[in-house]
Amino acid sequence: MNKLICIEHATKCFKDKVVFNDVNIEIFKGDCVGITGYNGCGKSVLMKCICGFSKLTQGEVKINGKKIGKDIDFIENAGVIIESPEFINDLSGYKNLKIIAEIQKKIDEDRILRIMSLVGLKNEENKKVRKYSLGMKQKLRIAQAIMEYPEILILDEPTNGLDKQSVENIRKILKSFLSKGGTILLASHNKGDIETLCNTVYEYNNSDCKFIKI
Structure with missing residues (x-):
């Protein structure tokens, strides 16, 4: 299988606050991976680190085998919605x-x-x-x-602010993207987005500041 995104032992801290700790996620071509958790748990921060917009405190992110911050500065061939x-x-x-x-x-x-x-x-x-x-x-x-x-979509709450008909249309567009071999990392509070689109889901565990596969 073609591994597009590999997150290894990723930790992010702001001063003394641990946002997430020792996160390990693999995303393969054609996957739609969901990230869930309460507001402020670090979903957007993790996505920024994956894209190269923010630096990890520890660990690494690889995109198609290229290390963010070393081999490439930012994610390549990706469509991004973060904030x-x-x-x-x-x-x-x-x-x-x-x-x-x-x-x-x-x-x-x-x-x-x-x-x-x-x-x-x-x-x-x-x-x-x-x-x-x-x-x-x-x-x-x-x-x-x-x-x-x-090749990849990094989407943070893509259906925010949309009415029901528009949500259904966007889900249809994303399903079509996946059917053509595209890959999606999706953070959403909309349970329907996660259930409809994602084949794998990681949920934030507050006790140890990790995103755990569920």
């Missing part, structure tokens, strides 16, 4: 995505428009982001994460 990305409020949703797409030049304008339609933003492409609702902004984040054909 709230800063969109430019005075530009349209489409123009925000176009600016991001121009960095790697992997996709064209038609791809951006198709993805916006797919996530439920058809006919909203030219509206300024400042006029987007909370749910529309979340759809824009999802569009950003999936539009450049990523």
Whole structure:
């Protein structure tokens, strides 16, 4: 099996506070791995460490065999939603995505428009982001994460702020991504997301500050 993400003996501390301790997780191609736990337990921090946005206190993260912080600085070929990305409020949703797409030049304008339609933003492409609702902004984040054909999705609460119909649509999109060989690491308080999408789940254990496979 193709191991995409390997987290070994990962520990993260902020001064004297242990956020998580000696975490070991393996994620293989095609997996959807869920992370659950109460607010503030360290799910987002773990995801930031996996992506290279924050450094571990101890341990290591490898992506396709490459060590974060040594072989590569940040996760490669991944779509990421962790907390709230800063969109430019005075530009349209489409123009925000176009600016991001121009960095790697992997996709064209038609791809951006198709993805916006797919996530439920058809006919909203030219509206300024400042006029987007909370749910529309979340759809824009999802569009950003999936539009450049990523190998891996790192998703922190991807269905936050979405109505029931939109949640079902996003789950359908993620199932399609998995069916094509994609891999997902998902943190969610939505039990339905975890039960519908994940084949493996790790839950935060407060007694020893670890994410334990359940």
